[in-house]
Amino acid sequence: GQSLEQPSEVTAVEGAIVQINCTYQTSGFYGLSWYQQHDGGAPTFLSYNALDGLEETGRFSSFLSRSDSYGYLLLQELQMKDSASYFCAVRDLGGGFKTIFGAGTRLFVKA
Amino acid sequence: ETGVTQTPRHLVMGMTNKKSLKCEQHLGHNAMYWYKQSAKKPLELMFVYSLEERVENNSVPSRFSPECPNSSHLFLHLHTLQPEDSALYLCASSQESPQGANTGELFFGEGSRLTVL
Numbered sequence: 001g002q003s004l005e006q007p008s009e010v011t012a013v014e015g016a017i018v019q020i021n022c023t024y025q026t027s028g029f030y031g032l033s034w035y036q037q038h039d040g041g042a043p044t045f046l047s048y049n050a051l052d053g054l055e056e057t058g059r060f061s062s063f064l065s066r067s068d069s070y071g072y073l074l075l076q077e078l079q080m081k082d083s084a085s086y087f088c089a090v091r092d093l094g095g096g097f098k099t100i101f102g103a104g105t106r107l108f109v110k111a
Numbered sequence: 112e113t114g115v116t117q118t119p120r121h122l123v124m125g126m127t128n129k130k131s132l133k134c135e136q137h138l139g140h141n142a143m144y145w146y147k148q149s150a151k152k153p154l155e156l157m158f159v160y161s162l163e164e165r166v167e168n169n170s171v172p173s174r175f176s177p178e179c180p181n182s183s184h185l186f187l188h189l190h191t192l193q194p195e196d197s198a199l200y201l202c203a204s205s206q207e208s209p210q211g212a213n214t215g216e217l218f219f220g221e222g223s224r225l226t227v228l
Contacts, residue, residue, distance in 0.1 A: 008151070030215075097161060098156060101153045
């Protein structure tokens, strides 16, 4: 089977740095993605890691360790608009193209 | 129109009704998906269509019936639903390459909020 674990909620203050962790168990693994979803909105793609290491895109960075089945999303210089849900997702090619999502982490950014 | 559009945005139906959700993508993608999103649960993958052929059916009850008439359109036909089927139904599309050698970035619609009474 497939499962992803991430914290349900994280709270941080404006300007701070926050890390959202994700561990996964899958039958097939091709890469780890992160998506952001604001209330009432559609999930939007943030990043993708297929290889071990850190990928940086502006204030957001994503890390993957395949040997540990672990990844994280790092958000720097937090802004109020970063308050949203963040989902890690595994790209699994077993039986066709599939992206399997975690339950999401609700991030609250306070002034 | 750009991106992925879903209609209707909101739907209320009785358990004996038959209704359909519609999804249209204007991105030229070759794969489309239905996901179910319930509160505090992971997005559940329901169906995958690649090149208009269903390649995944994630043990979804037969009261949900997908249809993909072409690469730009995807439907989810609903009949005799249960109250626990109330959720946000999200459509997504992606451009898949052979062997999946890309990110598989999903482009989502805004979703159809379904309430079953």
